[in-house]
Amino acid sequence: MPLIQLVAEKIKEHAMVTAGETIVVGVSGGADSVSLLHILYMLKDELKIKLVVAHLNHRFRGAEADADAKFVSELAERWHLEAYVESRDVPAYKNTRGVSAQVAAREVRYNFLSEVATKTGAARVALGHHADDQTETILLHFIRGTGTRGLRGMLPVRDNFFIRPLLTIRRKEIESYCKQHGLAYRHDASNDKSKYLRNRLRLELVPLLESQYNPNLIQAINRLGEIIREEDEYLDQQAGKAYRQAKLASGGGTVRLDRDRLLAIPLALRNRVIRMAWFEICGDSDDLEYKHINKVLEIIKGGGGYRQIALPRGVTCVKNYNLVEFTINHAKEAIPFYQYLINIPGITPIPEVGMSVGAQLLAREDVPELSGAEPWEAFLDYDSLSMPLVVRRRLNGDRFMPLGLDGTIKLKKFFIDNKIPVNIRNYIPLVVSGADIVWVAGQRPGDKWKVTDETITVLRLYINDYGKNSCIS
Known part of the structure; x- marks a missing residue:
């Protein structure tokens, strides 16, 4: 079966995308991410999705990393895809957090991908992990000592947000696909250095186990997972x-x-x-x-x-x-960037700030007098909202149209005008529809989605345990 068809079946099996969604594709420039982007590009009309390319320069590899960024930018331009190619000082972040280079890179990269998804209104982020990566992950957890959670490896869909369409595909199949379709890709020389444990697994242990113990090791370990x-x-x-x-x-x-x-x-x-x-x-x-x-x-x-x-x-x-x-x-504990799809109806926990957002659908006639609404709740015209709704931490440059104001202002100015202390602003959740802030939790809803006489269905959003978190009470 052609690789593109195998991937299409996995996407459908795990309900990775829905028609009409925007998907951010993390593209490092390597064979796995380039092939993932190409496959999704070939499937985008069938799946009815829009693609956005995201690439992060971690500033660990100097000119080589700059060349990777240039390669991805040019690739996206050739395929007429919107792209976000940025650079972050991961070495400085590593020193500040006191973690390894690999952990720092992963944390900053995932935050970056989530930020791009927020800016573009994307519902999912696609990652290029494949079956060989899965084997390395499971072996790494096994060697370090783990329970069943570590032995299950990476998930095809995580948090209903990160998707891995290539997770059952071998690296050699991916490289063959690139060759077959004439796809150029970059090689990260740091992957050849045996100072990293994961690299030693890939370069030394896995080949040994395959040659001396089980030639079908990759399939066996993936099946175990x-x-x-x-x-x-x-x-x-x-x-x-x-x-x-x-x-x-x-x-x-x-x-x-x-x-x-x-x-x-x-x-x-x-x-x-x-x-x-x-x-x-x-x-x-x-x-x-x-x-x-x-x-x-x-x-x-x-x-x-x-x-x-x-x-x-x-x-x-x-x-x-x-x-x-x-x-x-x-x-x-600094508040990291977070983003969660809001359950409607239901409760959406936000562990980073120790609270949760509740959502309830009501008929217009069942809604009380709106002038008496408490600061911990908001009533919005459900049918005027673009789905999905997400709750996230603020970003630099956020703008907001508060209820009662004709036009947008910077969120920073809104906080200043409402005398919100600087040290608690990251604790205040924002409910977002696409690129629009529809509710600054505990403060004010957005004007565009206010309930009117024409409203049929009302979305009530509210903060659970309001008053127990001093940041917004």
Whole structure:
């Protein structure tokens, strides 16, 4: 079966795109991302999608990285695609965060891709990871010591936002596709350096295992990842039920759990419940290691009334008799860029700021007098909004048309006029439709979407736990 058809089937199997959506394609210039862009370009009319190219120069490789950026810019121009080619000082970010070069590059790159998606109103970001990358990822997790979450590898669709259409395709198939279609691509010389563990896996361990133990190693490990993903999803569902039963309250960067209910949860799920509490206040599972979970379990199972331990990222875990409380000190944790699709109807958690946005659809006649609306809620004309709606952190250059104002102003000016302190502005979520801000949470909705006499359906947005987070109360 032709490669383009295989990819098209995977896109449909995992519902990676929907007709009418804009898709940001991360293009490094390598064979994988160039082939991904070409395949999506060939499928764009069939899938009814628009493509936007995004490339980030991480400033690690000097002139070589500059040449990569030039290559991607020219490629996008030849194919008449909108492109965002930018440069970020990742070495400085690495030193500030105190993390490895690879971790710093990943964090900055994913933030950049999310920002491009926000600017362009894109619903998804497509990444070029393939089956060989998946094998390296699973082996890397195995060598470092991991549970089932690490052995499942990368997901075909993550957070209903990042998609990986090439995840089951071999690297050699991708290179053959490029040759077949006359696609030039760049080679990153840093991938040939054995000082990085991932590179040593690719250059030394995987060839050894293939030649001496299993010539079908890539397929075998990818199959293992698929099996574990299915089982991991089931365990997560069970852990989610247990977490909801054990949770007493959450909001404002704090999660409170009932100790007795927590201890009644089977150990295999208890570890996951701890991770879920961490995820709710931190927004990801990074930095929480097996040893940290064991420390938490020790104080939970131990005697005495009050016990406290410090965890990474400024998180504190306190056991006070039958109460277990996780709290994050936001003063120690900068707010990263985030972006989440809003569940309508439903609740959309924003772990980065310790709150969530609720959405409810109402008939116009069921809406109370709008002049009495509280600052923590907004009523909008649902049919005038362009979907999907997302909630995100502010960006430089954001503009806003506040209710009652004829014309847009800079969001920064809006904050200044409303005396919002500089140190809390990143904590205020923005609900966005395409490039338009429709609600500055806890402050004011946008004028273009106000409810009128012609409104049929009203979208009510509201902040959960308003008042528990001092940043917007």
